Each structure stands twice: as structure tokens, then as C-alpha cells.
Amino acid sequence: SVSHYASKSEDRNAATPASPFYVNQGSRTVSRTALSNSAYNNSRLGFRGTEDLGGGLAAGFWLESPITNDDGATGLANFGRRSTVSLMGGFGEIRLGRDFAPTFWNDTVYDPFGAVGVGANLISSASLFNPTGGAGTFGGNANYLRVSNSIGYFLPAGLSGFYGQFMYALHENDSYDPGTATPPGVNPLTGQLNSGAVARTRAGRYVGGRLGYASGPLDIALAYGSSTAADDYFAGTTDDVRTANLGASYDFGFVKLFGELSRVSRTRDYAVSPLIALPDTDLKGYLIGATVPVGPGLIRAAYSRVKYDLNAATLAAVPDPTASKVSLGYVHNLSKRTALYATVARVSNRNGAALTVGGPAFISTSVFAPRTSSGYDFGIRHAF
Template sequence: AQSSLTVFGVVDAGISRYSTKSSAYGPAALFGPRTMRQSQTVLSPSGNASSRIGFRGTEDLGGGLAASFWLEAPLNNDTGGGIANFGRRSTLSLSGPFGELRLGRDYTASFWNDAVFDPFSVNGVGTNLIAVVNSNLAASRALATGGLLNGGLSAGTDSYLRTSNALSYFLPAGLAGFYGQMQYALAENVKVEGASAPAQTGRRGRYAGARAGWSNGAADVALAYGESTVADTSLGKERIKTVNLGASYDFGWAKLFGELSRVKDERDQPLRARIGDRYDGALLGFTVPVGPGQVRVSYARVKFDNASAAPDADARTDKLALGYVHNLSKRTALYASVARIHIANGRNNPTVMGVTPLVLSLPAIFPQPSYATTGGMQPRSALGYDFGIRHAF
């Protein structure tokens, strides 16, 4: 089509096994089985890197200006699923000495730290626990307030991982290591006047966020904030607010990663005080080069503070992940990962349609199976592993 067109992608295939253990609580502990175990073995398409195919290109307009496009689609190479949409990224950009103006579907500004400062790059069973909890919280609340946002495209809807209809601005390079982004996603709802607003009007689907950081040689640090509106009606508003701080330092013999995160699910209702649940997360990890390979380790914790004043209403989960990637070439690698989760008071999160957001998010690190949170059972632990091969082109 044009000389600047580039076709790129990743094909990743591996064997994954997920297992979870739940136990009875309350009156249910007195009758019937006291424990429940679930397990599943699958051929997974993204244990080390997300399988995808993309097309990108750039035209030099002269005077330092350039126009570019980026279309990226997910691949389900385990089932042969092809290009159904460009839900991973679909953008058109104009760049120059002023920076870059990018229009379309893209990562949110507040997601970047969850990925950049994760030794496992938010893939496979080792995925950053903070990222998984936040993603499932966003999807669960969107479903509870009128359905998935952004058209329900591929993974990363609901303005946590990615957002549609976005206007993004990126600072130019060459600012002594400083970088930054501002982003606003249009809600695109029909404005209704003279009557009560229906469920999907107002600012539902709106996202606003920003990220600022500094990178110089071995050090990298960034702060980000994002606000997603998941409900906006005459009956009240609900917004998910995210702030996170991430950092890394490369010592050469090892690279250290860290992140702190706070997410608030705030709900405003007429004539009632604002209420909100809170998710506080922390991650610490490192990678170590070993010959042609790399060892990866991370430990993360997310604590849930319930807005309810009921005793013992909070919950907590901890996760330890270990992995190794062996590079056969610059583009092909073998990998193996294992992760274990411990869950405290998993029953205590606000329930949406019989599914608890935080609890569901724990095995969602291992995408299946989901927990049964009814019948007096609560999740206690989960274990998962991946081993496979990844090829990039």
C-alpha cells in the first residue's frame, strides 16, 4: 500500500494450568462439603506476550512533521481466531517538535505504570496483581451500571487498560529525560434535556488521565492519575479514580521494580453522603539476566477497604510469582512461570451479579476457572503455571 507500511506481531503458545481452593464459611461450614477445588488445563495464547498482529506506517510531511497510523488486533492462535477488530490499538497521529497528538483507541495514561514496572509485563500467571484487580473491578462495575463501555471490544475495555474515543498528547523527546502524557476520552452519549436522563447518558464512558515521568540511564520513575466515569444519571454518579507511582533501577546484574497504587470506587447519590471502596496495592520485583535468559520474580499485595462499617468487612490478597525466559534468538524464546495467591476474607467484597470483583480478579490472573462465590464458599488460594514458546515478527 505504501513504502512505509510495517507488518508486525507476536505469536505465543503455551500450556497453562490453573487451580483454586475455596472453603465454607458461616452456617454452610456446618453442613455438606467444607472445601471446593477447581482446576483447568488450557492451551493459552499469551503466557509471555500477548498474541497480536498489527500494521503501522509513517509519512514524512517535511519541516519535522510526520503523520502516522497504528492498527493492532488481538490473535487467538490457540483456536485460529483471526482479526475481529483492532481493539488493542487503533490510532492516527500527527507528530513534530511540539510532541505527538494521537487520536483513537489506546492504552490509558493510568495503566502504563502497572505494565512498565511489572517484571512479567502484565502477561501470563505472573501478571501484576494490581493490574488484574483494577481491570476486573472496572469491568464488574461497568456491567453493573449499564453494560461494558467502549463497545465491549477485546480485552482492556472499560477505561482501565485501554479506552476508546481518546485524544492524547505526548511530550516530545529530548527534555532531559522527562516524559509525559495527557489524555481525554469522549463519552459520546446523547444529551437529554427536559426529562430524566436514561441510564447511559451524561458522562458515562468518559475518561481523563495524565502521566509524568523521568528516565535517565538506569533509573525510571513515573506518576499517573486516571478517572473513569462508569455511571452518571439522575440517580447518582460513580467514578473509579486511580493514582499510582512506579519506579525501576537497572543495576546491570539485576533490575529492580516497584509500584504503589490506590484505586477508589466512589459513588454519589442524591441526599446521601459520598461512599467509596478502596483498593491499595503494592508490588516489588526484579529481573536477573542469566546467560541468554532472564529470571523474573515479583511479590504483590492488594488490600480492599470496604466502605461498610461492618466488622471484618475488608479483604486482602498476596501473590508471589517466579519465572524464567530463555531466548533462543532475538525474536524467539521459551518461558516458564508459576504463581501462587493467598486470599484473606475473600467473601467480603461488594457483590455484583453474584460475582465479587476482587475475588474474581484473583484467579483471573489465571483466566479460568472463575470462583463460585455463592453457597457459603469463599476462595482461599490459587496456583497457576505457564510454559511455552513465543515468537515476535
């Protein structure tokens, strides 16, 4: 698709001039127009299959690559979207490998835009954005979207509308006996240096699940997960990102309504409590949305809002950063596989939040603060 993004920063002090001589420097905008991909569905290509083993048992595999069809730069270099082997039967499904985190499903299933493109759920955008600057995700959680080395279990169908899944992912780090058998790095207790790359010993683990109920027009699901984002063997700290969310949709026929509530917390556990512990950082958000079928087309609309709680231990009251987003789009289906679509969206930031609809980052200096980001997508979706 062709996408346009504009990130507008405004004068930090414009609203409250510091002196009568204050000159409002107005706003600065960085914009970009791109032939992008994945604005309606994520571009993907893969292989999958199932084998009937008899006796109600079946085995299956699913390998799926993300691809960038605008420039061809990413082919089938990895199966990062999904890479699983399954054993299925009356007991449900055991699934091994790399798969979506259970906690991600509510962010995409109950978003009219499926957490994709300029219109995507702001809860999802904030989870993928590092609020303290730099690269990375909220809390450094590498398992927000998908989890590697996971063992998953899915409830079987036919439970009167109830469905559910549970996932445990191995961190695959080395374990050490006490004593000198410590990870690489300098052991502060003994001063002894163990050579080698400094290793993680707990980070990477994920445990979570999702339970839902779908019957007739109603679909509702609750999910919880905890992901170990980082750890320090010698300091005895472990950083977890804990996610809880609840989503629901109800299809009235002429309109389908969507809603989601989400809370994500980054917490640091200490083996030995310090005088001043790192405060938790919270990210709370909600989304309301609707889709309206119009002949072969579909109107999509959503409003989503997030609020950071930094829990900073300062004397002065620091207002919490917040951001909200309005998204509106239309999809025109030419066939089951091919569709034309267009989306417009706008994010408003306050108190230091710096979320965008995609595209270039804000100009964020002592003079200018992030304010609004707007953009549009239009393009063709072709599934094969």
C-alpha cells in the same frame, strides 16, 4: 502456551468450628489445563506506518488487533489493542483514537511479568475483576486498559529525561436541553416517557496523564486518571473510578528492581445528596519485583498485594478483603523474536477476596470460601 490453573476453596468455618459436632469439610478445587495464548506477550497483529511531511512534521497510524492463536477464533475483527492516527513534530505528538490509558502504563511497565500471564501484577488482576461478583471490572471501569475516542498529547523526546502524556476521551453521549428534552426513559419529575434505549449522558469520559523521568538505570513515573464508569440522568448520579499510581525501576546490571504503589477509588457523586450515600470502594496495592539476566535467559520474580476497603456502614467490624501473589518465571531467548518461557504463580485470598491467576472461578458457597489459586504457563513466544 500450555497453562494450568487450579482454584482451591476451603471450608469457611474450618478455623473456628461452630460447635463440637462440627465436621471440617476440607477443600474443593476446580482446575483447568489449556493451550492458551498470550502468557508472555499478548498475541497481536496489526498495521502501522509513518509519513514524513517535511519541516519536522510527520503523520502516522497504528492499527493493532488482539488475536487468539490457540483456536483462531479471534482474527482481525477489531483493532481493539490500538487504533490511532498521529501528527508528530517538535511539539511532541497528538494522537487520536483508541490507545492505552496513561494510568495503565505503571501497572505493566514496573511489573517484571508485564501484567500478562499467570504471573501478572495483582494490582492489574484486581482492576480487571468485579469484587461484587458478576462480570466487569473494578468499579465498572471500562477504561482501565484502553480508552476509545481519545485525544492524547505526548511530550517530545529530549527533555533531559522527562517524559509525559495527557489524555482526554470524549464520552460521545447525547446532550439534552432542560425540559422535556430528556434522555430516553421515564422522567420521574413529569412522569413522561421518552421512548428509545435508555441512554448514558456522561459515562465513558476519561481524563488522565502520566509524568516520568528516565535516566541511566533509573526510571520513575507518576500517573493519575479519572474515568466516568456510569451515570443516571434522572437520579443525578455519576460514578467515577479514580486511579493514582507511582512506579519505579532501577537496573543494577546483575539485577533489575521494580516497585509500584497504586490506589483506585470508586466514588459516586450526587447532584442532590441522599440520606445514605453509597460508600466509596477503595483498592490499594503494591508490587515489588526483580529480574536477573542469566546468559541468554532472564529470571523474573514478583510479589504483589492488594487490599479492598469497602467502607461498609455496618455496626460489626468487617475485616477488609486482601489478596497477595507470588510469581516466579524464566524466559530463555532463542533469538530476538523467539523465546521459550515458564512461569509459576500463586494467589492467597483472605476475608472474601476471590482473585485468581486466571482460569476457573472459585467454588464460593455458604460452605466453601475462596482461598488459593495457583497455576503455571510454559510455552513459546514468536514475534513477527
